[in-house]
Amino acid sequence: MAKILVVADIKQGVLKSSTTELLSKARALGAETAVVAMGSGIAPLAPELAKAGSDTQYIADDASLELFSAGPYAAAVVDAAGQFGADMVWFGFSESSKAVAPRVAAQLDAACATEITDVTLGDTVEVIRPAITNKVLQRVKINTDRLVAVVRAGAFEADEGITGSENVVQLAAPAPDTKAVVREIVSDTSGEIDLGDADIVVSVGRGARNEAGVELVHELAKDLDAAFGSSRAMVDAGFMPHNKQVGQTGRIVAPSLYMAIGISGAIQHLAGMNGSKVIMAVNKDPEAPIFNVADYGIVGDLFEVVPILREEIQKVRS
Numbered sequence: 001m002a003k004i005l006v007v008a009d010i011k012q013g014v015l016k017s018s019t020t021e022l023l024s025k026a027r028a029l030g031a032e033t034a035v036v037a038m039g040s041g042i043a044p045l046a047p048e049l050a051k052a053g054s055d056t057q058y059i060a061d062d063a064s065l066e067l068f069s070a071g072p073y074a075a076a077v078v079d080a081a082g083q084f085g086a087d088m089v090w091f092g093f094s095e096s097s098k099a100v101a102p103r104v105a106a107q108l109d110a111a112c113a114t115e116i117t118d119v120t121l122g123d124t125v126e127v128i129r130p131a132i133t134n135k136v137l138q139r140v141k142i143n144t145d146r147l148v149a150v151v152r153a154g155a156f157e158a159d160e161g162i163t164g165s166e167n168v169v170q171l172a173a174p175a176p177d178t179k180a181v182v183r184e185i186v187s188d189t190s191g192e193i194d195l196g197d198a199d200i201v202v203s204v205g206r207g208a209r210n211e212a213g214v215e216l217v218h219e220l221a222k223d224l225d226a227a228f229g230s231s232r233a234m235v236d237a238g239f240m241p242h243n244k245q246v247g248q249t250g251r252i253v254a255p256s257l258y259m260a261i262g263i264s265g266a267i268q269h270l271a272g273m274n275g276s277k278v279i280m281a282v283n284k285d286p287e288a289p290i291f292n293v294a295d296y297g298i299v300g301d302l303f304e305v306v307p308i309l310r311e312e313i314q315k316v317r318s
């Protein structure tokens with residue numbers, strides 16, 4: 001039986017749903033599962049980590065781990081992988097996993113596959129990863145004994161009926177990183193929902209033209225408790241900050257609902273959102289490429305359509 005260690009994604013003390021998604025997939029593959037969690041004051045999350053589908057919880061809880069630092073976090077994952085005898089270590093996609101996964105792979109002498117969307121076990125392990133802005137799917141055969149994988153957001157579904165069992169192993173605090181010391185982490189203080197956490201994302205494109213257009217689409221996002229995203233055109237024009245850009249050179253999102261408002265659907269934008277479960281587009285051009293990927297499309301002027309959508313949403317919500 002394969003042994004899969006999932007690296008818990010914890011943000012400000014809250015366990016992210018990606019952890020359950022990865023554990024659900026690992027269990028669906030018939031693997032033995034464990035989870036490793038690092039941070040300060042995170043030990044009380046053990047029952048939740050078990051409920052998310054792990055049978056062993058390796059926990060590195062130490063004040064020195066309060067601020068994310070790639071070296072010590074990687075050391076804790078390597079420690080857990082060794083104790084568990086992991087064949088695979090899975091990370092959900094995040095800025096921190098991008099930094100930790102290659103370090104773990106190097107230390108475990110494992111292959112490192114990033115942005116994967118599927119895994120099959122058998123005589124050999126194979127992973128699927130979209131490449132060239134999602135135009136092709138690579139099927140990659142893993143020739144090493146161990147695999148470190150970073151899973152694309154939304155690639156695996158959480159199994160709500162899943163549960164594991166509590167069996168906590170405390171890890172020793174890893175040595176601090178002397179080469180790079182993280183002094184402070186400044187987070188987004190806007191109070192906006194992060195693109196990576198959102199169940200609904202509403203994104204604005206050049207069709208919104210100006211600040212008033214951006215604000216109109218922003219109001220729609222607020223009505224839906226959605227994260228507010230953007231095409232690169234609106235970032236380049238200075239209407240939206242870069243951390244809101246969705247696409248090849250921005251964030252990759254896979255929410256339940258993605259609404260593209262005044263966005264043409266350039267391949268670089270699609271690369272960041274075409275894994276969304278349902279895509280809805282508003283565009284005045286019936287030939288806009290966004291309609292090729294949209295499940296629902298409204299051909300019309302967003303300045304007329306968005307107020308109608310807002311009115312209907314408010315009716316339903318009240």
Ligand SMILES: Cc1cc2nc3c(=O)[nH]c(=O)nc-3n(C[C@H](O)[C@H](O)[C@H](O)COP(=O)(O)OP(=O)(O)OC[C@H]3O[C@@H](n4cnc5c(N)ncnc54)[C@H](O)[C@@H]3O)c2cc1C
Pocket residue numbers: 204205206207208230231232233234245246247248249250251261262263264265266267268269272282283284285288300301302303
């Ligand atoms: C290397 C590279 C990386 C890139 N990375 C990214 C990336 O990460 N993310 C990204 O988004 N782009 C990226 N781009 C840019 C990308 O190619 C497009 O230029 C960009 O996505 C276009 O943004 P847009 O759809 O908002 O604008 P446009 O392509 O100009 O489309 C505007 C759309 O709005 C519609 N419209 C106009 N007026 C209205 C109205 N009143 N009502 C309704 N619809 C209206 C138009 O019909 C049109 O379809 C990248 C490009 C390169 C070369």
